[in-house]
Structures are given as C-alpha cells and as structure tokens.
Amino acid sequence: MEKKILERKDVDVSMTWDLTALFESEEVFNEAFNEAEALCQEIEKSFKGRLNTASAINQCLDSVRVMYQKLHFISAYASLNLSADQLNSEAQARNMKTSNFVSGLDSRLSFVRSEIIQADEELIDEAIVASEDNRNYLKEVKRVKQYALHPEVERVLSALAGTMNTPYTIYNRAKLADMDFKTFSVDGHEYPLSFVLFENEWEYETDTDIRRAAFDAFSTKLREYQHTISAAYQAQVQKEKTMANLRGFENVIESLLHPQNIDRELYDRQIDLIMAHLAPHMRKYAKLLQKIHGLEEMTFADLKLAVDPGFEPDITIEKAGNYIKDALSVLGEDYLEVIDRGLKERWIDFVQNKGKSTGAFCSSPYGCHPFILISWTEKMREAFVLAHELGHAGHFYFTHQQQNIFDTRPSLYFIEAPSTMNEMLLADYLIKTNYDLRFKRWVLSSMVSRTYYHNFVTHLLEAAYQREVYKIIDSGGSVQAPILNKLKREVLESFWGDAVTINEGAELTWMRQPHYYMGLYPYTYSAGLTIATEVSKRIKQEGQPAIDDWRKVLGAGGSADAIGLAKMAGVDITTEKPLRDTIEYIGSLIDEIIRLTDEIEI
Numbered sequence: 001m002e003k004k005i006l007e008r009k010d011v012d013v014s015m016t017w018d019l020t021a022l023f024e025s026e027e028v029f030n031e032a033f034n035e036a037e038a039l040c041q042e043i044e045k046s047f048k049g050r051l052n053t054a055s056a057i058n059q060c061l062d063s064v065r066v067m068y069q070k071l072h073f074i075s076a077y078a079s080l081n082l083s084a085d086q087l088n089s090e091a092q093a094r095n096m097k098t099s100n101f102v103s104g105l106d107s108r109l110s111f112v113r114s115e116i117i118q119a120d121e122e123l124i125d126e127a128i129v130a131s132e133d134n135r136n137y138l139k140e141v142k143r144v145k146q147y148a149l150h151p152e153v154e155r156v157l158s159a160l161a162g163t164m165n166t167p168y169t170i171y172n173r174a175k176l177a178d179m180d181f182k183t184f185s186v187d188g189h190e191y192p193l194s195f196v197l198f199e200n201e202w203e204y205e206t207d208t209d210i211r212r213a214a215f216d217a218f219s220t221k222l223r224e225y226q227h228t229i230s231a232a233y234q235a236q237v238q239k240e241k242t243m244a245n246l247r248g249f250e251n252v253i254e255s256l257l258h259p260q261n262i263d264r265e266l267y268d269r270q271i272d273l274i275m276a277h278l279a280p281h282m283r284k285y286a287k288l289l290q291k292i293h294g295l296e297e298m299t300f301a302d303l304k305l306a307v308d309p310g311f312e313p314d315i316t317i318e319k320a321g322n323y324i325k326d327a328l329s330v331l332g333e334d335y336l337e338v339i340d341r342g343l344k345e346r347w348i349d350f351v352q353n354k355g356k357s358t359g360a361f362c363s364s365p366y367g368c369h370p371f372i373l374i375s376w377t378e379k380m381r382e383a384f385v386l387a388h389e390l391g392h393a394g395h396f397y398f399t400h401q402q403q404n405i406f407d408t409r410p411s412l413y414f415i416e417a418p419s420t421m422n423e424m425l426l427a428d429y430l431i432k433t434n435y436d437l438r439f440k441r442w443v444l445s446s447m448v449s450r451t452y453y454h455n456f457v458t459h460l461l462e463a464a465y466q467r468e469v470y471k472i473i474d475s476g477g478s479v480q481a482p483i484l485n486k487l488k489r490e491v492l493e494s495f496w497g498d499a500v501t502i503n504e505g506a507e508l509t510w511m512r513q514p515h516y517y518m519g520l521y522p523y524t525y526s527a528g529l530t531i532a533t534e535v536s537k538r539i540k541q542e543g544q545p546a547i548d549d550w551r552k553v554l555g556a557g558g559s560a561d562a563i564g565l566a567k568m569a570g571v572d573i574t575t576e577k578p579l580r581d582t583i584e585y586i587g588s589l590i591d592e593i594i595r596l597t598d599e600i601e602i
Contacts (some may be wrong), residue, residue: 219505
C-alpha cells in the first residue's frame, strides 16, 4: 500500500490547473502591476478630496470597479501558484510581493470609502439613486458608517493588511512546509505520511492497526508544533479583538458577524441546536460503525470509517465527471456547459504533490473562470468533493455574468449553499439510477459521513470551539496550546458523549483546519447545507418551479442578504424550522442506513 507523494515539478501537467487564463506569462503578470499602479494614480489625481457630488462619487466608483478586477487577477495568480506548492520559494516571494503591493494600493484608495462615509447621507442617497451598479456598495457604506475610523487610521490599516494576515501565513508555512511526517511503522512495514495522505487516505483505512498508528504518528508531529501554531492563532484572535474594540463593537463575534449581515441569534442557533439535537443521531451512527467494523472501542480515530468500505468503487475523473453532469442536468444546459468546460479546460488541479494546500477549494476571480483545487484519490467519495467545488464554480460563474464586481459575493452565511446543493443532487441521482441495496446504503452513508459529517459535525464542532475561544478573548484572556487543547476536547466530548472515546491526539484537531483564520467561517457550512437540504426537498416535491427559483439565486450573488437569498429559494431562515427539519432528515438517513444494514446482513 505504498503511496508516494511527488514534487510539483514531477506531476502530470494535464492534471494541474492552467493559470494562463489569468496571465499568459510572468512578464504579463508583472506588467499588470504597472497598469494597476497607473490606474491608482489616476483615481487619486481625479477624485481624492473631490468626492463632494453624486456624479463624482459614481465616476470614482466606476474606476474602482475596474481596479478591483485587476487586483482580483493579480491576487489570484499569486495565491493559486502558492497553493499548488507552498514549498516553492519563488511562489512564496511572488505572493508576498503581491500582498504588499495590493495592501499599498488599498491604503492609497482608502480615501474613497472614507470620503463617502464622511459625506452627508443625502448626498450618498443621491448617488445611490443615480447608479444601479454602485447602489449596493453605497448602501453597505451607509451600514458600516457608525463603525468607521478616522480616514488616516483606515489608510494605515489598509497598508498593514498584508502584515495583519501573517498569522495565517505562519500557520500554512508550519503545516505545509515545515512539518515532515516521514513514515510510520506497523508490524515492521513502513508507511509514508503527510497531511494529505492522512486526511485523504489513512483516516479511511479499514485496517485498525494501520489507521490508529497513522493517527498516533500524525498527532505526535502536530504536538511538536502546538505552541508555534497556538501563538499564531493567539495573534489572529487578538488582532480581531483589537479591531472590534477600535471600531466600537460590543465583542469579537458581533464584529465578525457584521460583514455577514447576520444577527447573533442565527449564529448561536446554528451551534446550539446542532450540539443538542444532532448529537444523538451521530452517536447512533458511531455505534453502527463500531458494530460493522467489530471494534471493542469506538475512538475519535475511527469516525471516518465507511459503512461498507469493501463496496466503495474506485473511479476515474472522467467517470466522476459524467456522474456529476448527469446529476446536475436538472439545472440546465448552460450549467452543464460550465461543468464540462471546467473538466476539459484545466480549471481544476487534481494532482497530489508535496507542499500542496490540503482539502479542496474554489477560487473565482471576477472576469475569469473559476479555479478548483482538489487532491484526487481515485475513490468514489471524491466525486462528492468535486461536485461540491463545482457548485461554488457554477455559482460564481453565473453571478459574475449577472452582477458587477461590487455585488458578486453573498454573505458567508449563504456561501456554502450552492456547493452542498450539488452534493444533494448527486446523491439523489445515484440512488435513482441504481437499485442495488448495498449501493443505496453506500450513497446514503456517503451523505452522512461526507456531506453532513463534514458540514454539520466537523465544521460545526469547530464553530462551537471557536465561540469558546472568543469568550476568553472578550473577557481579556489569552489562549495557549493547553487551553486550546482543553477547549477542543471538551467540545468533542460534549458532542460524542460515551459513544466515542476521545483518544489522545484528538484534542489537537484545532491545528488541522485553516478556517479559524477566516473569521466566523466554520458555522456557515451547516447554515449553507440547511438551505441546500430544504431547497433539494423543494425540487423533489415541486420540480421546475423550485429549480427556476434556485437558478435565480445562483445569479443574484451579493445583491441580497442571506435571509433574502434564502427567501428567493423558498426557505425562511428567520425561524428554527429549516434547521430542525434538516437535523431530523439526517436522523432519517441514519435510520435508513441501519435498516438497510439489517436487511443486507439477513
């Protein structure tokens, strides 16, 4: 079972993304800096100190939109190159150069927002009426007005943006460049280990000795870096606390929810209801895994086991793509065309290589097609990951077609709905096209173990832990590795109860995810999947009208808030009902898996 991870230079180029869609060459990339600099100078010369009429405001913002698109391309090119290989010193230098350059321009252009914020509301309202393209940007300026700082302070903060992202940079360097997991040994046989191998392979390994040995070796290496990573995290949350205080927010959570335009009630509800009401269902699922795999003790290291590991088929990228296209055909021919282009035109980086960012993501620079990072393992479960990321790609592709750059990005509360929606559609398609009981059980268990576990358990438990961290920070405290370990263990034990032993090393799970450096991102996964679950139910019951509503939502981008977008899709997230219904739906899936298991074993 040898698994060798290649250097980036040795991988099959056809399996990597093609970034020439952003810049044909390094020379063209470097020239873009000069173009952006020239435009920045033009904006400063023409508008700085002169935003005193509605016409001037809108003319300035028209130029800023052009600038934003240039900066999207520059930033994406640098960050995507680095994501493909964090070990590449050239990519590191390019990304740092880009970060400093973009921060510098943002600082110089901070006068735009500052001058508009200081303007009379009547003038802002006049500008709103005069320009549909700038309307939502100006409305947002009015919404944040009370939290704005002195223009000179805003300029300095913009200039420091790259430096203020240093905690995340340190985290990635430690995780992807410095941590060398080497190998681990079981019965005299050596097995290779890395972040990617552990999270994509060894966590799912059916041999208990190998799986748990991999977990122990992985945890041992994480523990060596716990104090460095906790120092980076402390710097991150302290930065967020300082910014919340400066801007006059009551606490850190309120300040981080403000950009999402979401009330605290919806945030707390998502965490509290799932911790209380989903936990019993997931404990039942853990007991089922324990029974199927004949484990004397169910530990945290065993939770990624498959219900039927011998059944999960290997699959090629081409075949997975065909499944996905068939499943998503209900969304229309133009949607399928986007998926097909993504698969054929190298929008996707499939390979595994040393230094590559872990997990999967979709980057969608405005004015260009999306880019997807994934580490393909030839397992059918990856089809759901690919469908998920293509959901992000399809969402932003159509949003970019219909919205200007100011109105493309929806609230984080909604951001995961289109991606998880695709997972729902894929599962529904697979069940309808194969009547074999083992296949049906595999699909249902994939939904529970991948789609719902990932979004409603893994990320939700991150959110519950994150909330406890901010309580400490808001009270004037600080967080070091022992405290973070204690908080994470307590959250895990609270959720899993006596159904799962939270073994040594599980408390270090806070070191594995990058989401803590992205504000209140973790809870939004379950929020998005709640919306997706309810919309998929509508599609099953109502057909085309529900699909038409969903397609409108995919093109709406950030032109409405999360509540408005959900309402467009026929879901009322101002009430508990969608979340409670989704939790019960997960419970019904688990009950059906148990029933099918009993039937298959007879």
